Amino acid sequence: KQEVTQIPAALSVPEGENLVLNCSFTDSAIYNLQWFRQDPGKGLTSLLLIQSSQREQTSGRLNASLDKSSGRSTLYIAASQPGDSATYLCAVRDGANNLFFGTGTRLTVIP
């Protein structure tokens, strides 16, 4: 069964810093990997989708990488802002169309 782990569980950084969030998964037979943002009391907002054949995706200040063979993905956030404070979740999609989520990294950006 696919297991997804995210490290660290929580992270606090001063505004303006660059940061990296990590995601690892046990079964490399994935269809794609998706990074989400979740604000308190809200649903999930999709940030980036990386296909299994891709190595990275970029959107604005966000860059996600994927190393499928080693079961790892990173989300890089450049020049962090207080508005980036949220929980970040990664999810892998398997061939059965199911999404398996990590437990998330709670990010706090301090003004």
Add this chain to the structure above:
Amino acid sequence: EAGVAQSPRYKIIEKRQSVAFWCNPISGHATLYWYQQILGQGPKLLIQFQNNGVVDDSQLPKDRFSAERLKGVDSTLKIQPAKLEDSAVYLCASRPAAGTNTEAFFGQGTRLTVV
């Protein structure tokens, strides 16, 4: 484009009562998911529909949980009877048909508190 709609946003019930949640996916999305997210954890899949058929309900506690998507559009998730440990956020998500390498889109969720 309208997003995934869920209702109610919040629900408080006593244990052993029944509750139902409703989800309206993005128009044209064939695949619909229900997830349970307990506080401090990632979402856990309960059930996946493809149109009006169940694809995967292996994680659904079928003794108390049921879900349907009769016309392949809206879906309801029911808990009967509820237990304290069912307190969680219930998230609905949809995506275009299976086999397409597309994003899943999530609703705002229904926060259930069982007291």
